[in-house]
Amino acid sequence: MDVTDLLDGLNDAQREAVAAPEQHLLVLAGAGSGKTRVLVHRMAWLLRTGQASAHGIMAVTFTNKAAREMRDRVEKLLNVPSRHMWIGTFHSLAHRLLRHHWREAGLPEQFQIMDSDDQLRLIKRLMKQMQIDDTKYPPKQAQWFINQQKDEGVRAQYVQGVNNPFERTMAGVYDAYEKACQQSGLVDFAEILLRSHELWLNNPDLLQHYRQRFRHILVDEFQDTNAVQYAWLRMLGGSQGQAPSATTNYLMAVGDDDQSIYGWRGARIENIQRFPQDFAGAHTIRLEQNYRSTMTILQAANEVISHNSGRLGKNLWTEGEQGDPISLYAGFNEQDEARFITSSIDSWVKQGHKKGSVAVLYRSNAQSRVLEEAFIREGIPYRIYGGQRFYERLEIKNALAYLRLIQSRHDDAAFERVVNVPTRGIGERTIMILREHARSQGISLWQAAHEARELGLLTARAANSVEGFTQLIDRLSAQTLDQTLDETVHYVVEKSGLIEFHKKEKGEKGQARVENLQELVTAAQEFDVGDSEEPPLKTFLDEAALDAGDAQAEAFEDSVQLMTLHSAKGLEFELVFLTGMEDGLFPHKMSQDDPQRLEEERRLCYVGITRAEKKLYLIYAEHRRLHGQDHYGRLSRFVKEIPTTLVEEVRLKSQVSRPVSSQRAYRDTAALDDSGLRLGQIVSHPVFGEGTVLNFEGSGPQARIQVNFRAEGSKWLVLAYAKLEAVNSERC
DNA sequence: GAGCTACGTTTTTTT
DNA sequence: AACGTAGCTC
Numbered sequence: 001m002d003v004t005d006l007l008d009g010l011n012d013a014q015r016e017a018v019a020a021p022e023q024h025l026l027v028l029a030g031a032g033s034g035k036t037r038v039l040v041h042r043m044a045w046l047l048r049t050g051q052a053s054a055h056g057i058m059a060v061t062f063t064n065k066a067a068r069e070m071r072d073r074v075e076k077l078l079n080v081p082s083r084h085m086w087i088g089t090f091h092s093l094a095h096r097l098l099r100h101h102w103r104e105a106g107l108p109e110q111f112q113i114m115d116s117d118d119q120l121r122l123i124k125r126l127m128k129q130m131q132i133d134d135t136k137y138p139p140k141q142a143q144w145f146i147n148q149q150k151d152e153g154v155r156a157q158y159v160q161g162v163n164n165p166f167e168r169t170m171a172g173v174y175d176a177y178e179k180a181c182q183q184s185g186l187v188d189f190a191e192i193l194l195r196s197h198e199l200w201l202n203n204p205d206l207l208q209h210y211r212q213r214f215r216h217i218l219v220d221e222f223q224d225t226n227a228v229q230y231a232w233l234r235m236l237g238g239s240q241g242q243a244p245s246a247t248t249n250y251l252m253a254v255g256d257d258d259q260s261i262y263g264w265r266g267a268r269i270e271n272i273q274r275f276p277q278d279f280a281g282a283h284t285i286r287l288e289q290n291y292r293s294t295m296t297i298l299q300a301a302n303e304v305i306s307h308n309s310g311r312l313g314k315n316l317w318t319e320g321e322q323g324d325p326i327s328l329y330a331g332f333n334e335q336d337e338a339r340f341i342t343s344s345i346d347s348w349v350k351q352g353h354k355k356g357s358v359a360v361l362y363r364s365n366a367q368s369r370v371l372e373e374a375f376i377r378e379g380i381p382y383r384i385y386g387g388q389r390f391y392e393r394l395e396i397k398n399a400l401a402y403l404r405l406i407q408s409r410h411d412d413a414a415f416e417r418v419v420n421v422p423t424r425g426i427g428e429r430t431i432m433i434l435r436e437h438a439r440s441q442g443i444s445l446w447q448a449a450h451e452a453r454e455l456g457l458l459t460a461r462a463a464n465s466v467e468g469f470t471q472l473i474d475r476l477s478a479q480t481l482d483q484t485l486d487e488t489v490h491y492v493v494e495k496s497g498l499i500e501f502h503k504k505e506k507g508e509k510g511q512a513r514v515e516n517l518q519e520l521v522t523a524a525q526e527f528d529v530g531d532s533e534e535p536p537l538k539t540f541l542d543e544a545a546l547d548a549g550d551a552q553a554e555a556f557e558d559s560v561q562l563m564t565l566h567s568a569k570g571l572e573f574e575l576v577f578l579t580g581m582e583d584g585l586f587p588h589k590m591s592q593d594d595p596q597r598l599e600e601e602r603r604l605c606y607v608g609i610t611r612a613e614k615k616l617y618l619i620y621a622e623h624r625r626l627h628g629q630d631h632y633g634r635l636s637r638f639v640k641e642i643p644t645t646l647v648e649e650v651r652l653k654s655q656v657s658r659p660v661s662s663q664r665a666y667r668d669t670a671a672l673d674d675s676g677l678r679l680g681q682i683v684s685h686p687v688f689g690e691g692t693v694l695n696f697e698g699s700g701p702q703a704r705i706q707v708n709f710r711a712e713g714s715k716w717l718v719l720a721y722a723k724l725e726a727v728n729s730e731r732c
Numbered sequence: 733g734a735g736c737t738a739c740g741t742t743t744t745t746t747t
Numbered sequence: 748a749a750c751g752t753a754g755c756t757c
Contacts (some may be wrong), residue, residue, distance in 0.1 A: 091747045189747045628748045
């Protein structure tokens with residue numbers, strides 16, 4: 001069969017990766033180097049050359065989006081359905097294993113996936129039961145602790161460092177949590193991975209079966225794997241034992257150590273760094289030719305990232321043009337920062353560009369508010385990328401809980417969530433009784449609800465309400481028996497009273513919620529049940545639990561994209577603004593004292609820079625109000641790492657605006673007038689160098705001035721002695 | 733059970 | 748500053 005067309009249009013490194021002989025491969029794919037293309041073509045190559053069958057390939061990603069894209073592209077390239085190929089996220093593939101082998105995995109057949117919301121509720125409840133002071137030990141931290149341990153593959157009984165009281169308490173909660181999950185057949189996200197790893201560990205035959213089946217494993221974003229994922233992959237794809245003949249599987253790891261930005265949630269950059277050692281005979285290929293950005297942008301990115309240590313090493317280059325210089329703008333404050341951005345976007349759009357070609361990136365979500373306000377004021381359509389996801393919304397989770405109860409009456413998390421939504425007179429008191437009874441009898445809340453009534457544990461009124469609820473569920477269940485999936489969803493959303501409930505809610509919020517519920521029905525209509533033997537509803541619910549659902553389901557107006565640097569990974573835009581380029585904000589102050597975390601921040605900066613195709617703006621604010629406090633940040637060290645020859649400072653001709661309102665602003669103006677200086681003015685000091693005027697105080701010989709110096713940070717000086725010189729700021 | 737107030741929190745996010 | 752939550756009152 002002719003396979004050369006699969007190499008058409010690829011560069012040498014890409015070809016090498018696609019057509020490599022059977023061996024472990026590490027593909028270091030720089031930003032914009034065509035990594036998905038290589039991955040997809042490699043799969044096609046393996047199939048077409050007969051080195052693998054569709055049955056024998058596994059392709060793993062982190063997000064559903066990436067999995068979907070890979071699937072689509074394979075289908076398009078080969079023009080065959082990819083149905084029975086194992087392409088999916090770590091979680092969906094591991095979940096598939098657990099569903100097939102629930103018995104061996106020590107799970108009930110109807111085990112339920114719990115999202116982080118459910119998880120936190122459970123932890124809170126357990127901690128209350130254990131009478132742990134939740135001010136000293138916040139449940140959020142317990143959740144964090146548990147997930148961290150699980151990501152590392154550590155079970156409760158093996159937790160280290162239980163000498164200090166905090167860790168001991170946390171370990172205790174973890175232990176209770178583990179037991180509670182096991183008892184109710186609940187599985188959290190980390191558990192899916194850990195459990196499926198243990199499944200193989202404890203069932204060598206099973207592992208052997210899958211090893212024989214999946215001879216070729218391809219992994220995307222390898223730098224983001226955590227300890228368990230890595231162990232899982234090594235088990236499946238790694239060399240087994242010492243016998244050379246035992247090495248029959250081939251792992252292709254595609255990733256970029258320079259884009260590892262998820263260390264804080266368990267990702268281990270070491271996994272990619274030591275891949276060549278752990279996977280014997282691995283061949284490393286570097287994709288360094290970039291098809292996205294101008295040379296200027298790549299030079300800046302290369303230069304910044306070169307300040308990191310222990311890199312596998314990589315240098316992006318392009319055949320494209322040098323492009324525009326990077327623009328650096330010093331805003332007076334965050335409002336000025338936002339204003340500059342909107343006006344720059346205005347002229348960009350006037351030049352005939354689409355708003356959708358622009359992204360404004362920030363380190364933390366708190367920064368988005370001011371930007372949003374500016375966009376609204378200027379009437380520029382924008383969209384916030386990320387944020388709350390569809391399946392995480394309260395009303396959606398409630399609707400899903402009803403569906404889950406129909407699926408399985410013994411789903412306690414679902415029971416608790418909606419037993420009183422819409423309100424039907426079942427209060428905390430009643431639920432406590434049910435919980436207590438369920439716990440003592442080792443039964444589900446559903447069963448407890450029935451027994452409690454029969455045993456007369458409830459007041460007449462409560463018993464009545466509870467019966468109303470259980471009857472409602474039974475009725476919904478009976479009535480939807482012969483319905484299709486979307487009919488069921490539609491029916492349940494209506495008859496559960498949720499629509500009615502949210503309609504009564506005041507404000508636009510209720511309206512939006514009703515719309516979301518309708519959107520859920522649409523999602524059910526469009527849901528592809530596939531060839532699963534399970535009931536469609538179960539498949540739908542499982543998938544919903546593992547798919548946050550893209551938040552961007554909304555109408556597709558041409559709009560500017562606002563997002564955090566983290567969510568920008570993998571995306572590209574012609575014009576990119578990196579905002580808040582101040583030490584303390586970016587790099588974030590929580591990270592700047594730890595060299596490792598600082599390097600991760602630098603990688604984040606690298607990710608940000610390499611999002612830009614044509615033009616990059618770096619923006620910072622001399623003065624920023626954050627969480628109600630003033631900050632006088634200094635230019636981010638990362639900006640200083642960019643060669644000055646690539647950067648051009650921008651200063652607006654129009655005067656920088658002062659803080660509005662307030663008596664002080666008025667007084668400041670007076671003080672400014674007789675000094676000849678004004679707020680936002682660039683001044684030069686014989687010792688401290690250049691800086692920006694931030695504030696004024698007093699008048700005459702007592703007048704003091706606050707200047708934020710580039711190199712020294714902000715200082716108060718006595719105007720009469722300061723020997724400040726105004727720097728001409730009209731050079732642009 | 734709803735509505736109000738006071739208090740605490742606040743890096744980054746996927747599954 | 749702004750938002751969510753917890754606890755309190757009616």
